[in-house]
Every structure is written in C-alpha cells, then in structure tokens.
Ligand SMILES: Nc1ncnc2c1ncn2[C@@H]1O[C@H](COP(=O)(O)OP(=O)(O)O)[C@@H](O)[C@H]1O
C-alpha cells in the first residue's frame with residue numbers, strides 16, 4: 001500500500017500504525033467533546049457496553065479522519081511518528097514545526113490531556129495549601145525527623161530479612177535465567193524452525209511474566225504459600241528470572257561470531273562451543289546485570305513487604321497502620337541508608353567489571 | 355595413515371555448489387583436486403567465493419550440490435557426528451584470528467583438543483597432562499612459548515595468528531584451511547605468519563589450502579594456484595604461469611597488481 005502524492009514529489013507512504021495512532025489521538029478528543037456536551041449520569045457510568053461503543057465509534061471516526069487528512073496531503077501526528085526514514089512530509093518540511101498541522105495537533109491533544117488529568121487526579125491548590133493540611137504535614141515530618149530509637153534494633157533485623165529475601169530470590173533466579181537465556185537468543189536458536197518456535201514462545205511467555213509487577217506476584221503467592229518472607233521471595237524470583245533471561249539473552253545476541261566459528265572449526269560439540277566461545281564473551285555483563293538485579297530486588301522487597309511479603313516493608317505497614325510516625329521515621333532512615341549503600345556498592349562493582 | 359583418494363589427491367572437489375538461503379549463488383560448480391602435502395593457494399576478487407569454498411570443505415557451511423571426496427568419503431553427504439570428526443581432521447585459521455580474547459594463550463591452544471575431550475572434562479578444565487605438554491610444544495613451534503600464560507587479547511595480530519595456528523595443530527589435522535590469514539596484518543608480520551604456515555606444510559606434512567589477496571605472496575609461497583571468479587574456477591596451475599593476460603582474466607579489466615614486500 002503506497003501512495004504517490006504527485007509526480008516528482010517525495011514519497012508519502014500510508015501506514016496502518018499511523019492511522020491507529022491518529023485514531024487514538026483524534027478519538028480521545030472526540031470522547032472528551034462528547035462527554036462535555038453529554039455528561040454521564042451515574043447509571044450510564046456503569047453501562048460498560050454503551051461506553052465501549054462510544055470509545056470504539058470515536059476511535060473509528062478518528063482513524064477515518066486521519067486517513068482523509070492523509071489523502072488530502074496533510075501531515076498528521078500519527079504520520080509524523082510512524083513515517084519511514086525515506087518518507088518526507090511534502091510542503092511541511094520548510095515550515096517551522098509549531099506552524100505545522102501535526103504540531104498543532106500535538107499541542108491540542110497534550111493540552112486536553114492535561115486538563116482531563118487535573119480533573120481526574122482531583123488536583124487542588126486549595127487542599128495543598130490549606131492550614132489544616134499544613135498542620136498534618138508538619139506533624140508527620142516532625143515525627144519522621146525524630147525517629148524512635150528503640151525501633152532501630154528490630155528494624156535492622158527486619159531489613160536483614162529483606163536483604164536475604166532479595167539475595168535468595170536473585171541466587172535462585174540465576175541458574176534458571178542462565179539456561180533459559182540461551183533458548184531466548186535468536187543467534188543460538190535461529191538455525192531451525194523448531195528453534196525459532198521455542199525462541200518465539202519463550203519470548204512471549206517471559207514478556208507476559210515480566211509485565212506482571214512483582215507486587216502482583218506477591219499477592220498471588222501470599223494466597224498460595226501464605227503471607228511471609230517465602231511468598232515475597234518467590235514473587236521476586238519469578239520476576240528476576242524473566243528480567244535476567246531477557247538481559248542475558250540480549251547480551252548473547254550481540255556476541256561476535258568469530259570465536260564461535262573458531263571453536264566450531266576444531267570439531268567441538270554444542271555444549272563446548274557455548275562454554276568456550278559464548279560464555280567468555282558474556283560472563284562479565286551477566287555478573288554486572290545480576291548484581292544490579294539484587295540491588296533492584298532489595299528495593300522491591302521493601303515494597304512487597306507492604307502487602308505482607310515479610311521483611312521491613314511488613315513492619316513499616318504495621319506502624320503506619322497504627323499511625324506511629326516516630327517508629328515509621330526510624331524505619332525510613334534504615335531503608336534510606338541501606339538502599340543508598342547497596343546502590344553505591346553495586347555501582348562501584350559494576351564500574352570495576354567493565 | 356589411511357589410503358588417499360588414488361593418485362596422491364587428498365581432496366577431489368567436483369561441481370561444488372553453494373546457494374545461500376537468500377538466493378546468492380556463491381559457488382557455481384567448482385571442480386579441482388588437492389594433492390596431499392601441497393601448499394595450494396586460492397585467489398580471486400573479494401566476493402568471488404573463496405571463503406565460502408573453504409567453509410564448505412570443513413562444513414562450517416553446508417554445500418548445496420556436488421561432491422568432495424576426502425579419503426573416499428564424500429564430505430557433502432556427511433551428517434552429525436561425521437561432520438564433527440571431519441572438522442577435527444581439517445583445521446582452520448581465520449582473517450580475524452577468532453581466538454577467545456579473555457582466555458589465556460594456552461587455553462586457546464588447548465581448545466584445539468576439544469573434539470577428543472569429553473564435554474564435562476573440558477568445561478571443568480581438566481585437560482590431560484599430555485595435551486598441556488603438546489600445547490606448549492606447538493607454542494614453541496610457532497615461537498611464542500613465553501606468552502603461554504597471558505591473555506590472548508594482549509597479543510599483537512601476528513602473535514594471535516600464530517596462536518591460532520598452534521590451536522589448529524592441536525587437532526592433528528591432515529589439512530589446514532587458512533582464510534586470508536594475513537589480510538589484517540602489516541607487511542612485515544605477514545611474511546612471518548606465511549613462513550610459519552610454510553613450516554607447518556613442509557615439516558609436519560600438513561596439506562595447506564590458503565586464500566590470499568596479494569599475488570606477490572602467492573608467487574613466493576604457493577606450490578599451486580586456483581582462482582575463483584564469480585563462484586567459478588577460472589585458473590588452475592602454477593603461480594609462475596600467471597601472466598598479464600591471466601591476471602586480467604582473474605581480476606578483471608582495470609585491475610593493477612600491488613606488491614607487498
Ligand atoms: N552467509 C551468507 N549469506 C548470504 N550470502 C553470503 C554469505 N556469505 C557470503 N555470501 C555471499 O557469497 C559471495 C561470496 O562470498 P565470499 O565467499 O565471502 O567471498 P570471498 O571470500 O572471495 O570474498 C558474496 O557475494 C557474498 O555476499
């Protein structure tokens with residue numbers, strides 16, 4: 001599907017992606033206009049079918065508008081985003097970008113998006129600056145900056161638990177991710193249709209696993225194995241396997257082929273080729289990613305603790321529930337110090353391994 | 355040693371073809387013989403199919419037609435385990451050396467023994483003492499025994515290529531393939547590497563098939579020359595017989611010979 005606008009002019013090629021994008025941009029504007037004119041009643045808010053229909057009609061109208069504008073030679077935002085490098089926007093290239101149609105569309109869409117956003121988040125300077133609100137903030141910050149010393153000892157034990165949850169999750173994830181990463185690397189698996197199938201399936205599977213936040217895995221596992229450090233560890237492990245497998249396999253995909261050919265030409269077997277030609281090229285980046293993952297896991301383990309995954313997060317949740325702000329303050333200090341220490345240590349190690 | 359393929363030929367290449375999955379016909383039916391113990395040089399423009407041909411001989415590439423007799427076995431028809439045995443019997447060195455940079459020189463040489471070492475044994479690094487001794491001997495043969503324990507990426511280009519030669523000698527090869535072994539080296543180093551290849555050929559009796567760019571090197575080292583042009587054989591004979599007319603036929607109009615000293 002390609003369209004020649006006029007003889008001698010640069011090519012403008014139609015693309016589905018740009019029409020879909022414009023469908024969303026224009027459709028959004030249509031929905032906002034429609035709802036401003038006809039606000040939803042409480043009943044209508046719950047009518048899923050009707051609301052979906054409004055959305056779909058708006059999207060289709062937007063997509064048709066985009067196609068029409070494309071045919072008429074206008075350059076829409078969607079076209080601008082998804083045009084190929086060889087496509088030019090005729091007539092628009094000479095203009096200042098803010099005088100173009102797509103520039104206008106960008107500002108209008110962003111502007112309306114911001115207005116709707118302020119509405120939805122109930123943004124209010126009044127609440128932020130009211131004397132009542134100020135008093136509350138002063139009370140909390142006061143308590144936080146005056147931590148309760150008796151909490152330091154148990155808090156310290158709790159964060160050790162958190163660090164170990166993160167450590168074991170990372171350790172258990174390493175061998176699994178290591179083995180899987182070779183099956184997720186296109187240059188290793190691309191040789192045969194079966195290989196490509198395994199590669200594709202694993203990619204999709206791990207993309208789904210990774211798009212589930214550890215917090216959600218923690219909720220699943222706390223139902224499965226009960227609330228506590230074990231469920232938190234399992235949640236982090238699953239997420240770590242998926243993340244490490246992706247990072248490891250990307251590293252495997254950019255190794256140089258030379259050593260592989262060199263080792264293969266000696267008559268080495270498959271495992272030997274992996275070990276002697278691939279592993280030496282990826283081992284340092286692997287170590288670096290793994291240390292970083294542990295670092296990330298310590299932070300995530302704190303958050304997961306909030307939903308009962310054990311460690312210092314659980315303790316934090318307990319004190320917060322009882323509004324014991326001085327105790328919360330002590331825990332915040334511990335977390336800040338440990339996260340900062342882990343972060344700089346891992347950065348130093350990763351820098352040294354380069 | 356096993357009996358050779360009659361009349362002293364170690365390889366009989368017949369109508370060898372290679373068409374890549376993307377449709378490029380890199381070899382269009384190439385036929386010639388390789389005599390046991392000779393130093394054969396393959397010349398041709400870049401893109402003429404030299405690398406592809408060498409890689410078909412040790413099955414780094416799978417040929418798509420023709421036959422290559424190696425001791426009465428057809429290389430083209432080999433499968434699985436046979437291909438590994440073949441690779442073991444035919445060593446190869448490359449333009450970019452293809453060493454494992456992070457490993458020591460000695461462990462790079464030892465990888466030449468992979469095909470006769472078990473997977474676990476080699477992965478755990480439990481190389482037999484005899485192999486370690488041989489690796490050091492081959493390093494001595496190519497003149498860099500003193501570098502055995504430093505990392506391969508610390509070496510110069512010429513030294514890396516000599517390590518690669520030692521690695522391939524660890525295989526006990528009958529044939530050594532060399533794909534433009536001196537193309538990334540400066541002229542002085544280039545002769546040193548060619549001398550070592552000659553030594554391997556003369557002293558160890560290993561048949562050499564070597565792709566080269568410079569005709570001056572060819573005249574100096576080759577026993578015999580074959581030339582490829584556009585995936586076809588256009589010359590098979592002595593290096594001294596390549597005169598102006600042949601030069602034009604191999605390299606095309608407008609090409610001029612350059613010398614490496
Ligand atoms: N893996 C490959 N896939 C597709 N085409 C290839 C591949 N390798 C080489 N070719 C093509 O085959 C032809 C011969 O290449 P090559 O054997 O490398 O030539 P030479 O070594 O003489 O320079 C070239 O046209 C090259 O582009």
Ligand SMILES: [Mg+2]
Pocket residue numbers: 401404405406534
């Ligand atoms: Mg080549």
